[in-house]
Amino acid sequence: MEKILVCIKRVIDYNVKIRIKPDESGVITDGVKMSINPFDEIALEEALRIKESGNANEVIIVSIGPDDTQQQLRTGLAMGADRAIHIEHPTPLEPIQVAKLLSRIVEQEQPELILMGKQAIDDDANQTGQMLAQIFSYPQATFASKITLNDNTLEVVREVDQGLEILDVDLPAIVTVDLRLNEPRYVKLPDIMKAKKKPLEVLDPVSLDVSLDPSIKVLNVSAPPPRQSGVMLEDASQLVSSLKEKGLLND
Amino acid sequence: MTSDQKVLVIAEHFQGEVISSTSKAINCASQISSQVDLLVLSNDPNLSDHASRYDGINEVLVINDDLFENSIASIMAPVIAEIASSYDYVLAPSTTFGKDLTPRVSAVLDVSQITDIMEVIDSRTFKRPVYAGNAIETIEINQGQKVVATVRPASFKDVGDSNNASVKILDLPSVDIPNHTRFKGIQSEVKERPDLQVASVVISGGRGVGSAENFEILYQLADKLGASVGASRAAVDAGYVPNDMQVGQTGKIIAPDLYFAFGISGAIQHIAGIKDAGTIVAVNKDPDAPIFEIADIGIVADLFEFIPDLLSKLD
Numbered sequence A: 001m002e003k004i005l006v007c008i009k010r011v012i013d014y015n016v017k018i019r020i021k022p023d024e025s026g027v028i029t030d031g032v033k034m035s036i037n038p039f040d041e042i043a044l045e046e047a048l049r050i051k052e053s054g055n056a057n058e059v060i061i062v063s064i065g066p067d068d069t070q071q072q073l074r075t076g077l078a079m080g081a082d083r084a085i086h087i088e089h090p091t092p093l094e095p096i097q098v099a100k101l102l103s104r105i106v107e108q109e110q111p112e113l114i115l116m117g118k119q120a121i122d123d124d125a126n127q128t129g130q131m132l133a134q135i136f137s138y139p140q141a142t143f144a145s146k147i148t149l150n151d152n153t154l155e156v157v158r159e160v161d162q163g164l165e166i167l168d169v170d171l172p173a174i175v176t177v178d179l180r181l182n183e184p185r186y187v188k189l190p191d192i193m194k195a196k197k198k199p200l201e202v203l204d205p206v207s208l209d210v211s212l213d214p215s216i217k218v219l220n221v222s223a224p225p226p227r228q229s230g231v232m233l234e235d236a237s238q239l240v241s242s243l244k245e246k247g248l249l250n251d
Numbered sequence B: 001m002t003s004d005q006k007v008l009v010i011a012e013h014f015q016g017e018v019i020s021s022t023s024k025a026i027n028c029a030s031q032i033s034s035q036v037d038l039l040v041l042s043n044d045p046n047l048s049d050h051a052s053r054y055d056g057i058n059e060v061l062v063i064n065d066d067l068f069e070n071s072i073a074s075i076m077a078p079v080i081a082e083i084a085s086s087y088d089y090v091l092a093p094s095t096t097f098g099k100d101l102t103p104r105v106s107a108v109l110d111v112s113q114i115t116d117i118m119e120v121i122d123s124r125t126f127k128r129p130v131y132a133g134n135a136i137e138t139i140e141i142n143q144g145q146k147v148v149a150t151v152r153p154a155s156f157k158d159v160g161d162s163n164n165a166s167v168k169i170l171d172l173p174s175v176d177i178p179n180h181t182r183f184k185g186i187q188s189e190v191k192e193r194p195d196l197q198v199a200s201v202v203i204s205g206g207r208g209v210g211s212a213e214n215f216e217i218l219y220q221l222a223d224k225l226g227a228s229v230g231a232s233r234a235a236v237d238a239g240y241v242p243n244d245m246q247v248g249q250t251g252k253i254i255a256p257d258l259y260f261a262f263g264i265s266g267a268i269q270h271i272a273g274i275k276d277a278g279t280i281v282a283v284n285k286d287p288d289a290p291i292f293e294i295a296d297i298g299i300v301a302d303l304f305e306f307i308p309d310l311l312s313k314l315d
Helices: A038-052 A069-079 A095-109 A128-135 A189-195 A236-245 B020-032 B047-051 B073-086 B096-109 B213-225 B233-237 B303-314
Strands: A003-007 A010-012 A034-036 A058-065 A083-088 A113-117 A140-149 A153-160 A163-170 A173-177 A200-203 A216-222 A231-233 B006-010 B035-042 B059-064 B089-093 B113-117 B119-122 B125-130 B135-141 B147-151 B166-169 B181-187 B201-205 B228-231 B258-262 B279-284 B297-300
Touching (some): A003 A038, A003 A128, A034 A069, A038 A113, A038 A140, A069 A200, A083 A095, A095 A128, A113 A128, A128 B073, A140 A163, A140 B096, A153 A173, A153 B096, A236 B297, B006 B073, B020 B096, B020 B119, B035 B047, B073 B096, B096 B147, B213 B228, B213 B303, B228 B233, B279 B303
Parallel strands (some): A003 A113, A113 A173, A231 B297, B035 B059, B059 B166, B258 B279, B279 B297
Antiparallel strands (some): A140 A153, A153 A163, A163 B181, B119 B125, B125 B135
């Protein structure tokens, strides 16, 4: 195929313990390590493997976010993407708005395959890929754990609650990927240097003619109720008695 | 409660049964309004009888067609969106079925969507988890806008099954239905142990287990307790167990009644996956392991001495 488009999101790194702002308006991001959403990184890795196996000519990455988002796009370029598109927007958007902005890029670039993570680990919405697929009436395969490219179709193994489902879809298609699809490569220093010279286009969302009026208001972000502090026991017999008392073990 | 608001719940079914996630979505719907209908799209005419028993349902709407044999989102979404035109809310369970399907319905309707409702504050205000449950958002959706949402099953109880709601068979609406997606099969493994996400008892091992061979002792304990076996990301990264056993923010998020953490230090991303567990038991050699801060029961011990001892006490 000619092009694969990979959509990536800048999120708080998965190893960071998030902290909630004292006024409960959101989580603290200042001075916090940010990364490519881990599921999107897996999507990019898959695109690169398809290209390296000779089945795609170009891998394009796109992200929507504040100007710092270019750090994650540069990381994606260092992993091996050919070029990047940054739609610059300072504040979080709703997935339907993200999907519409991305649809403009799909119209421009006409990729045969669009890959992204099944969800972002910040808002956990799990919506954007499916919405983008519906905008074009494209097939979708969510929760992908294996992708096999055939002539003009894609066979995708999906990790669903009931087991592993196999779908065969026409191209163009949208696939949202799960953890077990692959293990992303580490970026090497020379690749970081090379990535600085790769093209990165910055777009103003206004030029893409998508309404960005919010329809959902976040009233408050709070910590979940804390777990009550526990007890320390000495040995297995104490544990067995304690679990029996709680009704968690049968006599 | 605004009783004139109409809620459509999308039924999830598998192998001839409407499944429990549907019942939990109905419970959530009943907290929004008393006007709740259930939509069953399937090729199995017997499903509607089962569906009509759920308490809280006014009417079961049924379309029987072979198109719906395998619950393909791109086929179902335009049909649901058409039926949703006379509803104020569309709810589906927040399972892989609902997550796959619902955003396509939202896109047809051109509305925003709420994922994972965990609490209904009022008919426009909801709580939902973000950052793998490490923060809870309270959100309000604009007045007058159709609400499309998924319902987090772990946050709602099943409704009763003493109802006998009327069943209305609908014709397939005339909408464009694509034929670009073909179902090739599903491998529902006959597993030796219950699935991680539904098991009431889960036993997990971390880097402290030390090797793939050493996981055997955890399997023994699991079989004794009828439990599922999971692992921390560290154990997966070390190659002790396959990826699909990973519990945590980037693995599976689970809520068993009883969770055992053996040789797991308690990295943030692991804790994010178990914080809704009923009782957490942690066994670790290191008395300073962070897992003890969130465990309900902590035991400082060598797991290779502790587990055989525990097994003998369970005999």
